[in-house]
Amino acid sequence: MTYSLLIPILMTIVGAATPILLAALGELVVEKSGVLNLGVEGMMLIGAVTGFAVTATTGSAPLGVIAAMIASAASAGLFGFLTLTLTANQVATGLALTIFGIGLSALAGEGYVGQTVDVFGSVFPASLSEHPTLRVIFGYSPLVYLSLALVAAVGWFLSRTRAGLILRAVGESDLSAHSIGYSVIGVRYMAVLFGGAMAGIAGCFYSLVLTPMWAEQLTAGRGWIALALVVFAGWRPVRLLLGAYLFGAVMTLELHAKAAGFSLVAPEFLAAMPYLATIAVLAAISARKTGMSLAPACLGKPFKPSS
Template sequence: MIGLSFVLSGMLAAAMPFLLAALGELVAERAGVLNLGIEGMMALGAVTGFVIIFHGFGHATGFLGAGLAGAALSLLFAWLALSLRANQVAAGLAIGIFGQGLSALFGKSYESMTVAGLPKLQLPLLADLPVVGGMFTQDIVVWLGIAATLAIWAVLRMTKLGLIIRAVGENPTAARALGYPVIAVRYCAVMFGGLMAGLAGAYAATVYTPLWADGMIAGRGWIALALVVFGTWMVGRLFFGAILFGAVSLAQLAAQANGVNLNSQLLASLPYIVTIVVLGLISSNKKLLKRNGVASLGVPFDP
């Protein structure tokens, strides 16, 4: 029987594409920019990382290239949304479609090809625990992702940089009056979001499922966007939300493997059903959204 131990051992890896992309989007939204192009940035990062690793340049180089590809695409979005002050929703959607188109173009000749994944690293003693021990045997990207979560939480909560980012998102006019370069801060936040989306795509295509298939991001970027709202723009809640979605995505695989008599398409849609239900519940709590939301999110700033 494939059950609890399977879900627990794999949920961190399954959560990593969601988590990395959502962390980047959280920083961008904290700075007041809504980037709906995450799906396309993940797709471009995925194909870039896969192609680099496929040709023997190693995972470090592949992830670097994927991050730079995501950041470059986010820079195009930032130019439209921040310099030209285009509608952020329309610009994000356009960039997302553009990124998915580029990934399909560049990945066409690599369809169904595979690369080697990453080895697992164990935490001594903890990895030997029954049932839950698999949680402590993960690849290095998972451990770095957890470290990045802690680092982003600390920066946003405890540093001057985090204060500037939050000030720019809450009241850009007041932030500018205090001497903070609002547009530059937003550019950097958006590029960081694109970088993280590229890394998330590379992980999905070269580690979690180390093969290339067109459309393999399969809505993960949209779930990452939803996770930011799910976490009410707080890092800790976002992290646990990503773990939840990772567990749900594995639970449907475990159910199929154990012969649960449900339609396979219905089981595969479980993460998206959970997304809709959770967003509906959170959106109904206006006080929570108002308390933790970003006041100037999606509002163009004209200096």
């Protein structure tokens, strides 16, 4: 591989990894609080269409991203109301949220099909963002840097702050947290809303950065890869970062290898890779003595305080 190829390939990997990372980071916090939200794909689509619609109307991409965060968080709030307040089954409600998101985004986006907006590209001066070499550092959308900052922030929050400790306590032992006076439902609501907002940014990354347009099911199943990534990473932010870039690298390098004229594996295998890797990791961690200790103990369990 020649040097001239290296930079564009690295940049493509970052582009493929960032939205998965953003969505997975949100879901990681949600799952750490003991809630399993399978609606990531639906929330991403709601974010993607909202971000696009607001950007197309106002001309401001940052405004679009903020609107997307609000819209996706609102859909997550609906999920929260059903599963936390009404204690509905989380798996069924999450799947319903995905189906709802697919339909709602298609309906809302009807009038925006075929329109385009400017790419939400680099904010650095062109001398840096279009420099043949330095663009590998400066040539991205602000959302890329935001995703990296958020990984650090979430990692710090979960392991170094009191609020993060409470969130983990709620996810590991809801009854204990409840009995010493923490609001389990309240904490979980906050986590679910955060997960929604993150999925919203991830959706925007498709409709504003990678492919600046709106079309039905624009995210094409990336939400499911984000869900797999959380398990793959063992619910740890730094591993999540590595996993996202690994998934992105495998997807990108396979395309480049094939374009260069040799194929490493069948494309079908590649498409299944994130899920296969996740199954392998699941098998590995459950084979260990400590078992599934990485997964929050109360994951997916509805909490009903017996007051």
